[in-house]
Amino acid sequence: MAEYTKEVLAVQPYFDMEAVMSLLQETRIGGQVFEYLVNTFERLAKELNAVVLKTEKGDYLAVWLNESVEQEADRIFAEDPEKGFRYNCVGQSVVMNAVYQILPEVEQAGCAPCPEPNEAVAEALKAENIPYIEGEPTLVRRFSVLTSLPFRGACEICYLREACPKANGQSDSFHSVELPGYQ
Secondary structure (H helix, E strand, O other): OOOOOEOOOOOOOOOOOHHHHHHHHOOOHHHHHHHHHHHHHHHHHOEEEEEEEEEEEEEEEEEEEEEHHHHHHHHHHHHOHHHHHHHHHHHHHHHHHHHHHOOOOHHOOOOOOOOOHHHHHHHHHHOOOOOOOOOOOEEEEOOEEEEEEEEOOOOHHOOOOOHHHHHHHHHHOOOOOOOOOOO
16 A cells, blocks of 8 residues: 555635636526525535645645535435535535635636546545545545646646546637646
8 A cells, every 4th residue: 555644734715706606607696595605605614625645656635525515415406406506516616715725826727637546646545535436537525626736737737638628629718838847
C-alpha cells in the first residue's frame, strides 16, 4: 500500500447568490425560494469535507459532501423534481465555493482539472472512504472535486479533457494556459 499523509482543511464556504443563480439557470427567484436556498446551503456546508492528500505521485485537493447529502438529494428529487434540482445546485455550489476559497485560480480558470488517476491517489482516496468509481476517474461521492495541488493549469492538464465540451473546443470564450514548469 502506498503511503500518504493528509491535512484536513478548515473551510467555511459562503453563500454566493450569483453562483447559485447561474447553476439554477435563473435570473429571478421569490423570497421563499431564496430562503430555501440559503437554509439548504448553511445546512449542507456542515457536511463538507476538505483535505489535502500528499502522496508519492503528488499532492491533491479532495473536497466532498457526505453520502447523506446524496441520499437526501435522491429523496427530495423523488418527491419534488424542481426542489431536488435546487438542492442539487446548492450542493454543487457548496463544494465549488470551498474549492475556490482554497484554490482561487480554479475560479479564475473556470475549472478544477481532474488529475490522471494513479495507484497512490487511488489508495489514499480509498482510505478516506471516497474511492474512485470502479474503472472510472470519477469519485464515488456525487458532490465532490479532486484536483492537483498546487494549481498547474486547467484544460491542458485535465485527464477528462477529451470528453469535456469546454476543453474540446466547443466553447469559444474559454482559454487557459499551462503554467511554466508543470508541463
